[in-house]
Amino acid sequence: NAGVMQNPRHLVRRRGQEARLRCSPMKGHSHVYWYRQLPEEGLKFMVYLQKENIIDESGMPKERFSAEFPKEGPSILRIQQVVRGDSAAYFCASSPSGAWGQYFGPGTRLTVT
Amino acid sequence: KQEVTQIPAALSVPEGENLVLNCSFTDSAIYNLQWFRQDPGKGLTSLLLIQSSQREQTSGRLNASLDKSSGRSTLYIAASQPGDSATYLCAGAREGNTPLVFGKGTRLSVIA
Numbered sequence: 001n002a003g004v005m006q007n008p009r010h011l012v013r014r015r016g017q018e019a020r021l022r023c024s025p026m027k028g029h030s031h032v033y034w035y036r037q038l039p040e041e042g043l044k045f046m047v048y049l050q051k052e053n054i055i056d057e058s059g060m061p062k063e064r065f066s067a068e069f070p071k072e073g074p075s076i077l078r079i080q081q082v083v084r085g086d087s088a089a090y091f092c093a094s095s096p097s098g099a100w101g102q103y104f105g106p107g108t109r110l111t112v113t
Numbered sequence: 114k115q116e117v118t119q120i121p122a123a124l125s126v127p128e129g130e131n132l133v134l135n136c137s138f139t140d141s142a143i144y145n146l147q148w149f150r151q152d153p154g155k156g157l158t159s160l161l162l163i164q165s166s167q168r169e170q171t172s173g174r175l176n177a178s179l180d181k182s183s184g185r186s187t188l189y190i191a192a193s194q195p196g197d198s199a200t201y202l203c204a205g206a207r208e209g210n211t212p213l214v215f216g217k218g219t220r221l222s223v224i225a
Contacts, residue, residue, distance in 0.1 A: 033213070056212060100162070103159060
């Protein structure tokens with residue numbers, strides 16, 4: 001059973017470009033969470049999704065950021081018109097239904113130049 | 114609003130020592146608590162998960178406890194090894210399938 005997969009592992013974008021981060025949850029997991037880790041800071045929740053639904057997006061900036069988890073395929077975190085402050089590690093986690101904890105992917109490290 | 118604090122922020126110990134990492138949370142309505150390990154530039158590895166109905170969990174040289182009434186959890190590492198050097202994070206969930214609230218971590222260095 002493969003773990004949570006994220007790609008790309010490293011992404012470099014110029015200011016103003018778009019960044020697309022992908023997350024494939026563990027097999028059998030229907031819940032996906034995105035977190036962001038800024039340099040020297042803790043992990044902060046961004047958005048929680050189930051298939052085709054956003055359950056909680058309270059941690060996601062209202063502008064430029066969006067997330068989806070389609071019926072088929074990976075979850076996508078999209079950042080439009082990136083700025084230097086978006087440079088961070090973005091982690092995806094998945095969990096099965098119930099309270100069995102969350103399992104994290106290796107992260108995507110976004111650098112905005 | 115749940116806040117999670119980890120003390121100390123950094124810890125350096127000689128190999129072989131037993132050590133305790135502390136985690137405190139402000140909202141006792143916590144459903145479960147997870148301890149993670151993060152190596153530099155890497156993802157998070159789940160170490161232990163404690164449900165609110167449990168008091169502790171053990172895995173090898175690791176033991177984690179949870180005291181909801183005092184708002185505290187501890188991670189005990191026995192006979193530390195240089196390979197244990199990493200940042201240890203605790204995180205709590207208010208209910209099943211809700212986002213985790215993380216502490217900032219304890220950076221552990223085990224010196225050979």
